[in-house]
Amino acid sequence: MWPTQAHIEVSVLHSPLCRARSLLALGRCRRASYSVTSGTTREKRRTRPNPNSTAGKTTTKMSESKYRDWILETIDSLRSRKARPDLERICRMVRRRHGSDPDRTREELEKLIQEQTVLKVSYKGSISYRNAAKVQRKSRKKSDLTPGSGGGSEVEGEQAKHSSLNNGDSAHSFTDLEEVESRDREEDSVSEPSECPDPRPETPGITSEKKLKLFPLNSGNGPGYCPGCGETGCAAGRGCSGKASASKDKRLGERGGGGQEGGGSSPLAGNHETKPGQDGSGAPSKAKGVWGGAGGVQTAGQEGSSSCVGVAAETENNIGQGSASSSSSSNSHLLRPKQLQPASPPVKPKLRAGRGEGNPWVGGSGQTSSDLGERLIASVRRLAEQNRASALRGETRGGHKPLGLKEILGYLTSQDGLSSEGKLTRNRVKVVLEREVARGRLRRTRCGNITLPVRGVEAAPAPAKPPGPANRLLKSSLQDKHIGNKEVKEEEPMETESGEEEEDEEEKGTGDAEDGGQSDTQTSGGEEGSKGVTCPSPVPMETEPRNGDDITGGSEGQAGVKQEDKQPEHTTNTVSPDQIHTVTQNVVQSERESHTSSVHNHNSGSACKTEVGVSSCLLTPTASPRDSGLAEDRGMNGGLFVKSELGSLNPVNWTVSDVVSYFTSAGFPEQALAFRTQEIDGKSLLLMQRNDVLTGLSIRLGPALKIYERHVKVLQRTHFEEDD
DNA sequence: GGCTGCGCACGCA
């Protein structure tokens, strides 16, 4: 922006003559501005009828944005004419064209300066205003000088503001306006959200060139607007740049209102909008462009709650926020640009995190990261298998040790491959882990344990969803809501269980994550889990689809029934024997736990599903019932039913709602309610004894016997056998 | 009178 020349000139040129001229010019301008009541006829003609034109009237925001446009257009116009865009001329022209009050124009200009949308420059001893967007381009060359001149800039800084208003004129220190601006910027930076800060930022330390160069991108302008094009959105500089010289274009623009400058208008508009940041809200708004990315970041940050995310988020946030913060900091200028630029790309979601660690691989392409991700998944898988194995052995009941970052990290560390890549730091692993979770290749339980998702599940849903635990919680909460209730209460227990289950499932899956085996259980969608989306294939349980609707349906037993109709097919899909076995195994393991957990489960039911990620695919409980409904139609003999059901899901993972849905679909809607009343979830169901069913549910004996014999017993048998 | 377009000079990279 600041043309170095300007600075130089400033110092050099300050010659009296120059000043005199400028002053004269200014003087005229002033007179003119004030004196001028209306624009020339030409101007008038041109002047668009601005509704807003009555500057004072427009609402602040609107007016501000308009003023921006006007001012920027004016500056561009003047530049195109090879006229010095000084305060006087700007005010005059704005007044002429739009009828705005010069004072107001000055105020707005000042704001723009602060925002760095407009740069105040002292050139040849006189103050000029530049369209930051354009300047940036230019600045490339000159940049350095200006700042330097500034030495005193800071002092002037004050002036700057003042000056901006006043100065314009002449008076001020000619030299420093720039600096002033810089100051303003700095100040602004704090207040301002817009990061853009400017290109010009004159932070002394930095060479203007750099700055300028930076600007283009960043500077986009403070306000998010691209200096180059003047548009907010525009990536900095690109082609946007129109040369100032390209007066014609500009002109066109001006008149057109569009143009680059004109762009001004539109762009500006954009700016305005962006600028809103001014609101103080700050950064976010301003940065929009950048921030937009940031937004993502922020979200990440929010999500950040999750450790993994957190990491990524942190880095990300840093960027984003950093910019924000940076703004506040004196350095901000510099930072901003850089940050911003990078930022834009960075838009990436949280996962980027890698960057924080500085791992090239992580952040970047993720090539390595991808590898790591693969390994990570494999590690999780193995760990899960190991857990299962141990569980089966009885070493660890439940088999579920929850897989945590530590475990995974330890495992990875132990492995060669990983080592090759470089150090596996916790953060890296987290990042990658998070990413995989986001992709859906891994699941995270509420507890925070890592599990394998059902295969099909993978990414799709994940990305959309925020990986963070928070999200999960939200989802779960949502589900809970749908489901109804209580479930929420004991999420924690569920979690652990879920984690276990997941693992189990994985193992079951074939031990291989790859297999569909896993698919059974989890639905990565776990969260969504309840949906009962039908999984086309047994394997892919995913059900990601689960929507609240499904969930609700699932949760609500009866509702579930209704839904069942919808998805009869699934049941058929159901599971292969193998799957069943796997499921059963899982069940078995879980069962023991279930005693304790079962209670929880029902409560948390929905949550469990989701989180657990247990193989929902095949038949999530909800799904299953539905499907099962079909089954029943077929003949609901326990066998089919059971199998299908089992296949579909691991009863262990069933929530109360699932159980209800199951029995409802099985033809025992009334009795199903009893299960809900008693809060019998899948685990509890598996633990129920004959008497429990016959007498504990307060249901008629006949149905109770049928339920027990055909369903409960079968389910239990299946699971237990497998366990054996 | 005011605005615009442009030649030209200056200074930097």
Next chain:
DNA sequence: TGCGTGCGCAGCC
């Protein structure tokens, strides 16, 4: 040498 800037002049409305 190229580019940005802006003074000053001439023309137009």
